[in-house]
Amino acid sequence: MTNSGDFIPDEQIEEFLMEAIEGDGATYGIKNLTQLLKDEHDLQINHKKVARLCKELGILLPQRQGNPKYPKRLVRNRIITAPNQLWQLDIKYGNIVGSRRFFFVACAIDVFDRSIVGYYRGPRCTAKDITGMLNEAIIRRQLQVIDDSNGRHCIVVRTDNGPQFISNLFGEFCEKNNVFHERIPPRSPNYNAYIESFFSILERDLFRRYEFTYFEEAYYEIDEFMEFYNHRRYHGALEECHP
Template structure:
């Protein structure tokens, strides 16, 4: 008979003495079928379901399972967690419908663009550096001009919020003589970023769209190739700066990073720029001494 019922011989007597215990159909530990009050008294799940039905008939009708959990704990003094309340609500079919997640800052997707001059497309990203003495990381936010490879601006600090990045960009735009376009003009400068929280914030949106009248576009997740130039710079920075220096303090790290970016902009040869530095190539372009490169990015 045990073989026909698919019951193991060594569990037969246990099942007889625990016949009221329910089990999860997919395995795992058995569901006890009750919870306890703060005084240790058992309350069966059927009774808890009655409590839930009473709660949703009153002002708690607007609550989801998380707030219903708090109500059970406070009103009925139950020791119960939100996972069990979720299961009971699901069995009663009283779960609140999930709200649609609305994106505060609609994303404008990056697309292939032809870059023929400076200040048409800047790529922006954040990299981390490590300080030995405090065993903490610092942030480095850098913006690169895709055309001439110049790091037009960078920010480094122990915190990196949208306000720090927008301040850095504003200084970079002033240095490059980029003026706010008139209402009838189309935005000339495009800032391309990933989907980091700083770039999805309302502050960053207001800075780009309202304050500076520049276009901001974001790449798709897991597509760093669309931000290839700034990713390449951070790779070079890691190899030629971070790995060759041990940062003792934050001040030491900032000095080393600033010096390297100066070297990168003014002295480091770039094969893609015909063995010129970014500043040298930018000056030659201004003086019409080089044939402009056409990049699709």
């Protein structure tokens, strides 16, 4: 919970922790990570819960040895000239009014045409949920798994450092499908500006307009919004891509 009384799902706190250990909190123990969550994210949280989440994530100090099988690749500037060159991917959560229940929306946006190429919504959001969504998007867009002997990839996918994206399952999926996965530096949402902008629209045009009283209601409205956004909503920024 925040100091203003808003409930925050554990998944969001886990993302805060992953960002912390990727950045200034790389050498922090439980005590300092707890204080960081209080100071930087305005949370009311105790060290016992932080210790539990760190244990679940496998990021207690003696275990922080990275993942040599799937090394971290930092973002680099890219010139995007066509669809399916770069997708940005992130996760947003909403809540069921009057309860401590949350739902999650994971979306992948094509940087070139600004369309949502795939999305997932559900009461939890795991690496399995996200890789399933990405697999469907790759099939839907008829992308081929390219032989990478010449350094070519099926698609570049850019994410933050959330636990779903640094998991072995996500790494295995990217390797199997020859997806080049790059991660933005901590506290650098501008590197994922297109998906951040979309989530701002989703927050303004959907989450602030409706109070969801049960999950099925939220999922129905999300599905309707995605259909509207991809097929009927006017996208002024696309004028630059399609003169």
